[in-house]
Amino acid sequence: MTKLNEIMKVKGKLAFVITAIILALCITGMAIYLPFVFAEETEGYVETIRSGASGTIVKDIQKKLNEKGYSVGTVDGIFGSKTVKAVKKFQSDNGLTSDGIVGSKTAQALGVDISGGSSGNSNYTGSDIYLLAKCIHAEARGEPYIGQVAVGSVVLNRVKSSKFPNSISGVIYQPWAFTAVHDGQMNLEPNEEAKRAARDAMNGWDPSNGCIYYFNPVTATSDWIWSREVQLTIGRHKFAI
Amino acid sequence: MENNNKHSSAASSLRMNKKQMWLVGIGSTILLAIIVTLSVLFGLTVTDRGNLLSDSENAYQRSYYGLVVNLVDIENDLAKVRVMTGDKVIKDSFYKIESNCQIASTHLAVLSINSSSMESLAMFFNQLGGYSGHLINNLDSGKKLTTSNIETLTKLWDVSKEYGKALNGMQAHMADGYSFSESLGEIDDQFGMIFDGMNESAIEYPSLIYDGPFSDGVIDRDPKGTVGEELSEAQARELLPKYLQGYDIAEVADVVENNNRIPSFVYSVILKGERTVTVQIAKKGGMLLMLDLFHEVYEPVLTVEQCKVIASQYCESIGLKDMTAVWVNNNSSNVYVNMCYEQNGVILYPDMLKLKISLDTGEVIGYEGLNYAFNHTKRDNLTAKVSLDEAVLNASAILEDIEARLVVIPINVTSEKLCYELVGEFNGEKYFVYVDAMTGKEIKVLRMIDSNQGDLLM
Numbered sequence: 248m249t250k251l252n253e254i255m256k257v258k259g260k261l262a263f264v265i266t267a268i269i270l271a272l273c274i275t276g277m278a279i280y281l282p283f284v285f286a287e288e289t290e291g292y293v294e295t296i297r298s299g300a301s302g303t304i305v306k307d308i309q310k311k312l313n314e315k316g317y318s319v320g321t322v323d324g325i326f327g328s329k330t331v332k333a334v335k336k337f338q339s340d341n342g343l344t345s346d347g348i349v350g351s352k353t354a355q356a357l358g359v360d361i362s363g364g365s366s367g368n369s370n371y372t373g374s375d376i377y378l379l380a381k382c383i384h385a386e387a388r389g390e391p392y393i394g395q396v397a398v399g400s401v402v403l404n405r406v407k408s409s410k411f412p413n414s415i416s417g418v419i420y421q422p423w424a425f426t427a428v429h430d431g432q433m434n435l436e437p438n439e440e441a442k443r444a445a446r447d448a449m450n451g452w453d454p455s456n457g458c459i460y461y462f463n464p465v466t467a468t469s470d471w472i473w474s475r476e477v478q479l480t481i482g483r484h485k486f487a488i
Numbered sequence: 489m490e491n492n493n494k495h496s497s498a499a500s501s502l503r504m505n506k507k508q509m510w511l512v513g514i515g516s517t518i519l520l521a522i523i524v525t526l527s528v529l530f531g532l533t534v535t536d537r538g539n540l541l542s543d544s545e546n547a548y549q550r551s552y553y554g555l556v557v558n559l560v561d562i563e564n565d566l567a568k569v570r571v572m573t574g575d576k577v578i579k580d581s582f583y584k585i586e587s588n589c590q591i592a593s594t595h596l597a598v599l600s601i602n603s604s605s606m607e608s609l610a611m612f613f614n615q616l617g618g619y620s621g622h623l624i625n626n627l628d629s630g631k632k633l634t635t636s637n638i639e640t641l642t643k644l645w646d647v648s649k650e651y652g653k654a655l656n657g658m659q660a661h662m663a664d665g666y667s668f669s670e671s672l673g674e675i676d677d678q679f680g681m682i683f684d685g686m687n688e689s690a691i692e693y694p695s696l697i698y699d700g701p702f703s704d705g706v707i708d709r710d711p712k713g714t715v716g717e718e719l720s721e722a723q724a725r726e727l728l729p730k731y732l733q734g735y736d737i738a739e740v741a742d743v744v745e746n747n748n749r750i751p752s753f754v755y756s757v758i759l760k761g762e763r764t765v766t767v768q769i770a771k772k773g774g775m776l777l778m779l780d781l782f783h784e785v786y787e788p789v790l791t792v793e794q795c796k797v798i799a800s801q802y803c804e805s806i807g808l809k810d811m812t813a814v815w816v817n818n819n820s821s822n823v824y825v826n827m828c829y830e831q832n833g834v835i836l837y838p839d840m841l842k843l844k845i846s847l848d849t850g851e852v853i854g855y856e857g858l859n860y861a862f863n864h865t866k867r868d869n870l871t872a873k874v875s876l877d878e879a880v881l882n883a884s885a886i887l888e889d890i891e892a893r894l895v896v897i898p899i900n901v902t903s904e905k906l907c908y909e910l911v912g913e914f915n916g917e918k919y920f921v922y923v924d925a926m927t928g929k930e931i932k933v934l935r936m937i938d939s940n941q942g943d944l945l946m
Contacts, residue, residue: 305820325788325820392782393756393766409614410607412597413590421597423673440782443821450817450824450842451856452780454766457749478748488748 399448716773887912
């Protein structure tokens with residue numbers, strides 16, 4: 248009898264402890280999960296500008312640095328060693344991590360807008376190049392440079408082709424056209440190589456030689472793609488018409 | 489004793505029951521907590537997922553119904569335009585067809601899947617739109633619809649009816665609960681299958697050759713610029729040092745033959761210093777079609793002027809004479825220089841090639857000569873009928889500081905026109921106005937969107 252009682256007592260305590268643990272877990276779980284459920288997706292992509300970068304944004308950064316007395320020398324739009332030095336000095340003077348990289352905080356402190364969105368000017372070509380670079384990066388990073396240009400030229404050949412949508416965004420976002428768009432890899436920030444490849448493709452370089460399809464024979468899931476006439480292989484991709 | 493025993497056992501059983509009840513209580517609390525937690529979390533996820541699914545389904549259905557309506561309108565206008573006689577009503581119908589085709593293409597792009605039959609439908613819209621635009625131009629220049637135009641339009645009308653039937657066939661599936669968001673892209677998707685079924689029925693789709701970018705003529709055109717003997721691979725390979733002057737070739741790693749567009753050999757050449765360059769050489773005559781190389785630039789030292797000189801020298805050295813730099817774009821690591829053939833002082837934009845010069849080493853790291861290969865030839869008639877003064881007078885009076893020259897511009901890929909190129913400013917922005925040198929009519933106006941994209945060289 249007493250044994251039973253003791254067992255019950257122990258079991259009771261055990262049950263109590265287990266309940267408490269489970270309840271605590273549930274509450275913690277909800278606390279962690281619920282914000283994800285209710286949170287609004289915060290879109291707002293911010294670039295970091297670092298050594299080796301070039302262009303208008305770098306020019307803006309250099310102008311601001313010069314204005315604020317951190318000399319970068321000539322405003323040439325190239326993020327070289329002088330600019331890195333000036334950025335580091337500016338960062339340490341302003342209580343920022345002195346890494347020589349202009350991220351969102353440093354940009355804010357400088358008063359420069361480095362967000363990837365449009366910068367006031369309606370610059371269609373610029374956003375097209377960026378979109379193309381993102382597609383190239385997502386679809387062909389790790390491929391030889393010429394293979395990346397070729398992927399870009401396939402997108403542009405589709406724009407020109409009567410069989411596909413007539414804009415770069417239309418072609419890139421066409422459902423099931425590109426795996427990396429479908430699975431979200433498209434939102435990765437393109438690297439310098441992809442950006443250069445996009446620029447080459449936009450300027451008319453076409454290593455695919457007029458192709459409107461490419462596929463990786465190892466991962467291609469569609470039977471239909473094999474019926475296309477393959478023109479050339481670059482890296483892991485077969486390019487076809 | 490017995491009673492006592494009975495009593496105590498009853499009491500203990502009562503006590504046990506209490507404990508059991510307590511246990512049951514705790515048990516149910518745990519269960520309840522789990523159920524509540526899961527149902528809240530799962531419930532939210534399901535509602536969210538449900539909303540997302542119905543949002544995407546709605547978007548697909550909107551595109552589907554939009555497509556059906558556009559196609560009905562197109563079919564209707566194609567039927568009517570054949571019995572119309574007034575230029576104004578005919579033109580209005582073609583404008584409507586053109587715009588319906590554009591909207592239909594956008595709707596189709598939302599629904600499209602990888603299938604050749606879908607591509608035929610996209611092609612139908614693009615070509616019909618382009619053909620309508622071409623007929624509008626004809627009517628504008630005083631031409632009438634010809635019997636052959638009417639025949640083509642009738643064939644296109646037949647095709648539009650077939651597509652309409654196929655698209656309408658989807659409505660039965662939708663009534664049976666077909667969901668675009670769940671089925672599109674699947675192998676046995678009914679939406680894809682209605683078009684596949686269509687391909688089997690014989691529809692006579694006319695070959696559309698007209699003045700427009702989607703014309704069948706664009707695909708079939710012959711390169712005018714590649715002339716000379718057909719080279720063997722070995723002969724083409726001998727040209728590599730000429731095209732790769734200034735580079736130390738380590739080895740030719742690969743060569744592939746490519747017979748699309750302009751038959752060519754594509755070489756993959758490894759340079760000393762572990763860089764790889766791709767060189768494409770036309771079989772006929774050995775013309776350089778493309779060269780491309782990735783070269784990281786850390787310390788740019790050259791000026792745009794120096795790059796222009798390098799570009800000109802390169803053209804000369806590979807045997808291309810009379811090339812003039814017309815456009816430069818400096819992106820801080822390399823400079824793109826666009827060169828055009830110049831004949832008797834007239835710039836020929838269709839005969840354009842592009843060079844990419846590295847701003848640190850001054851190497852030619854890119855060459856693109858496809859348009860040059862397709863279009864280059866000596867032109868016969870480069871004499872303007874309209875004087876420059878007249879052209880300037882005809883152009884917009886609002887532009888300031890006008891500079892002008894005679895050029896040939898490409899029109900819709902397959903044709904070209906002799907024009908005056910007038911470059912002027914309005915409100916601090918640059919505009920390019922092209923005036924037909926034969927008729928004095930303004931035919932095209934371009935606007936420089938962003939000076940970062942490059943500079944025109946006059």
